[in-house]
Amino acid sequence: MDLTASDLPTPGAAALLLQLRDIRKSYNLGLPNEAEVLHGIDLELAAGEFVALIGPSGSGKSTLLNIIGLLERPTAGSYRLGGQEVVGLNDADTTRLRGRALGFVFQFHHLLPAFTALENVTLPALMREGHVSDAQRKRAKDVLAAVGLQQALDKRPGELSGGMQQRVAIARALVLSPPLVLADEPTGNLDTASSQEVFALMRRMHAELRTSFLIVTHDPRLAGQCDRTVELVDGRVAGDRGR
Amino acid sequence: MPMPVPTPPPLPIPQAPLAPARWRLSSLGFERRVALRFLREGRKQTLLIIVGVAAGVAVVAYISALIAGLQRNTLDKTLGAQAHITISPLDNAVAPPLPAASGTAVLVQTQPRVLSARTLVNWQALLPLLDAMPEVAAASPMVGGAGLALRGQAQRSIALAGVDLDRYDRIVNLRSKVVAGQARLAAGEAIIGRDLASDLGVQVGDRITISTATVATGAAAAVNSDSVRITALVDLGVRELNRRTVLVPLRTAQSLVGLPGGATQIDLTLFDVWQADQLAPAMAQRWQLKVESWQQTNASLVSALNAQSVSTTLIRAVVMVVVVLGIASVLVVSVVQKRREIGILRAMGATQGQVLRVFLLQGAIVGALGSALGVLLAVVLIYLFTTLVRGSDGLPLFAITLAPGLALRIAAVATVCGVLAAVAPARSAAKLDPAQAIRM
Numbered sequence: 175m176d177l178t179a180s181d182l183p184t185p186g187a188a189a190l191l192l193q194l195r196d197i198r199k200s201y202n203l204g205l206p207n208e209a210e211v212l213h214g215i216d217l218e219l220a221a222g223e224f225v226a227l228i229g230p231s232g233s234g235k236s237t238l239l240n241i242i243g244l245l246e247r248p249t250a251g252s253y254r255l256g257g258q259e260v261v262g263l264n265d266a267d268t269t270r271l272r273g274r275a276l277g278f279v280f281q282f283h284h285l286l287p288a289f290t291a292l293e294n295v296t297l298p299a300l301m302r303e304g305h306v307s308d309a310q311r312k313r314a315k316d317v318l319a320a321v322g323l324q325q326a327l328d329k330r331p332g333e334l335s336g337g338m339q340q341r342v343a344i345a346r347a348l349v350l351s352p353p354l355v356l357a358d359e360p361t362g363n364l365d366t367a368s369s370q371e372v373f374a375l376m377r378r379m380h381a382e383l384r385t386s387f388l389i390v391t392h393d394p395r396l397a398g399q400c401d402r403t404v405e406l407v408d409g410r411v412a413g414d415r416g417r
Numbered sequence: 418m419p420m421p422v423p424t425p426p427p428l429p430i431p432q433a434p435l436a437p438a439r440w441r442l443s444s445l446g447f448e449r450r451v452a453l454r455f456l457r458e459g460r461k462q463t464l465l466i467i468v469g470v471a472a473g474v475a476v477v478a479y480i481s482a483l484i485a486g487l488q489r490n491t492l493d494k495t496l497g498a499q500a501h502i503t504i505s506p507l508d509n510a511v512a513p514p515l516p517a518a519s520g521t522a523v524l525v526q527t528q529p530r531v532l533s534a535r536t537l538v539n540w541q542a543l544l545p546l547l548d549a550m551p552e553v554a555a556a557s558p559m560v561g562g563a564g565l566a567l568r569g570q571a572q573r574s575i576a577l578a579g580v581d582l583d584r585y586d587r588i589v590n591l592r593s594k595v596v597a598g599q600a601r602l603a604a605g606e607a608i609i610g611r612d613l614a615s616d617l618g619v620q621v622g623d624r625i626t627i628s629t630a631t632v633a634t635g636a637a638a639a640v641n642s643d644s645v646r647i648t649a650l651v652d653l654g655v656r657e658l659n660r661r662t663v664l665v666p667l668r669t670a671q672s673l674v675g676l677p678g679g680a681t682q683i684d685l686t687l688f689d690v691w692q693a694d695q696l697a698p699a700m701a702q703r704w705q706l707k708v709e710s711w712q713q714t715n716a717s718l719v720s721a722l723n724a725q726s727v728s729t730t731l732i733r734a735v736v737m738v739v740v741v742l743g744i745a746s747v748l749v750v751s752v753v754q755k756r757r758e759i760g761i762l763r764a765m766g767a768t769q770g771q772v773l774r775v776f777l778l779q780g781a782i783v784g785a786l787g788s789a790l791g792v793l794l795a796v797v798l799i800y801l802f803t804t805l806v807r808g809s810d811g812l813p814l815f816a817i818t819l820a821p822g823l824a825l826r827i828a829a830v831a832t833v834c835g836v837l838a839a840v841a842p843a844r845s846a847a848k849l850d851p852a853q854a855i856r857m
Contacts, residue, residue, distance in 0.1 A: 236856075240852045243764065245763075245764060245851050245852040245855070246850075246852045265768075265769060266768055266769070266770075269763070269766055269767070269768045269769070270766065270768070272764070272766050273765060273766015273767075274766065278761075278764045278765065280761070280764075280855060284761070285761075286454075286758050286761065286762075287458070287758075288454040288455065288457065288458040289454060297447075297762075297765065298765050298766065300446060300447045300450060301447045301762070301765060301766055301767050301771065302766065303446075304445070304446035304447055305446045346765075
């Protein structure tokens with residue numbers, strides 16, 4: 175299969191971005207301690223949405239995010255990303271699609287400590303092309319400037335505060351303009367002021383780029399600032415507000 | 418309310434999508450950058466393992482050069498004073514009796530016959546054939562026999578050899594071994610060993626008498642003797658040879674030994690000493706003569722050299738295994754330490770192949786840097802050996818040099834070993850489940 179960027183809906187169009195149908199996930203398949211953590215999830219995301227995924231610990235939020243992020247495979251069900259069925263793709267195709275269609279922001283360990291902020295943000299291009307063109311470097315600098323880090327291009331992650339690191343991670347997630355950014359507790363490791371700042375930044379990027387965001391969070395205040403809130407309880411969708 | 422981010426300029430949105438992902442195997446830009454950065458990040462580990470590889474490569478290169486030098490030196494010393502191939506008549510064999518009638522038990526006991534000196538039949542015709550062989554560098558006929566050297570009251574038993582000086586010189590490089598006088602062998606002249614001269618109390622220019630006893634078939638023993646003038650003293654490197662050797666012109670020896678026109682053996686020097694082993698049996702077959710290679714006459718030396726080569730190979734192999742294990746263990750640790758980074762790279766779209774190559778490249782880089790350093794170290798060791806270790810005469814014991822070809826080969830092998838050492842860690846890194854790696 176060969177999927178080109180044009181197969182994916184461009185940010186801003188109100189097209190259907192992803193569609194999950196009866197997604198199930200079991201761990202320790204075939205063993206006595208087999209456990210199903212997702213019991214048939216149905217979920218649709220339109221392009222340009224800003225969605226919070228909430229739920230108590232152990233409700234399966236992270237597992238669902240990993241499945242949507244193509245980091246884990248569902249045990250059963252159908253997952254269409256940009257109109258394309260992705261369950262059953264081989265590792266190479268999955269990886270390629272992940273690199274092109276998705277940006278990630280994690281709670282911890284977001285950046286490569288050996289690389290500067292600018293290098294971290296140019297990594298996706300380097301990974302894809304084998305080199306970083308001047309245009310790509312300029313784009314990375316622009317994105318870093320947009321998240322307020324024009325002064326910290328050559329700083330290593332260890333020299334930056336937690337909030338600044340997370341802003342670098344957001345810049346990296348956005349640099350190749352993916353249609354969807356997945357964030358797993360992006361503010362879970364930050365103090366209140368920093369987490370508000372990072373969240374505001376994501377909202378602003380969303381407003382400017384019309385990139386879709388799916389954010390896993392524990393924080394009801396942050397969830398309240400999202401356009402839509404999907405609640406997961408015990409591996410099932412228990413609520414979907416703001417559609 | 419969201420707090421404002423400090424004065425952000427508006428973000429330009431790219432109009433055209435970025436170039437689609439394309440597979441470029443030729444430019445390993447990403448892999449190279451990440452591999453180098455990972456190595457630089459683990460500074461101490463990297464340095465340690467590079468030094469480890471360097472030490473291994475240095476040991477291998479130094480031992481190889483040392484053993485090669487030692488063997489070359491031993492061979493030069495041994496073969497410098499002897500022929501690579503010696504051709505002589507077949508030993509006399511007792512003709513077997515007629516086959517006995519069937520049913521008859523025959524007990525046979527034969528004693529080897531006592532032989533007088535015998536000539537190579539038709540050696541004058543054989544010589545040009547040998548000269549024409551492409552493998553043969555020089556051929557020299559010789560008449561050998563036993564005798565006595567007499568000077569006044571002194572007498573010593575000697576090994577008499579009649580030679581053509583120019584031809585013989587090309588076999589044993591005689592002229593370089595002269596310690597007194599000038600190598601010259603006209604009629605009535607002789608070159609003798611250094612120790613024989615002092616035993617007899619003679620110098621260059623003195624005369625000695627050489628006498629031999631020959632037994633012609635069916636006749637009484639006859640004593641031949643001749644007086645010769647000493648033109649040069651030689652040091653053949655072996656005491657026993659120096660006490661017994663007397664070289665005279667071919668004709669003089671022929672008449673002293675009682676083999677007019679004869680030659681008891683032909684000595685050959687080859688361009689490639691290691692061909693002697695294959696050439697000798699072929700010659701023996703072709704001419705029905707006794708043909709012995711230097712390997713046959715120096716069997717214990719050859720087996721000693723072989724034992725040396727085998728142990729060198731063994732040492733090399735063990736050191737290389739240690740190098741491989743060292744690189745592998747460091748990379749295994751590195752993979753464990755870098756699980757999260759690997760997970761992030763995979764989440765960002767790095768393929769399994771890219772992660773695999775990042776670690777293979779680390780092995781190759783460590784191997785290559787270690788090799789370069791190791792070869793330098795070996796050169797220093799060899800320099801120290803040749804300048805510090807000297808014989809009693811103040812000269813280096815023997816020359817050892819690291820041939821550039823050998824150094825390159827060792828470096829290439831070490832680099833390949835680095836890649837091989839990286840295979841297992843690289844595969845485990847590539848197989849890491851990204852979701853799990855990130856969660857940790």
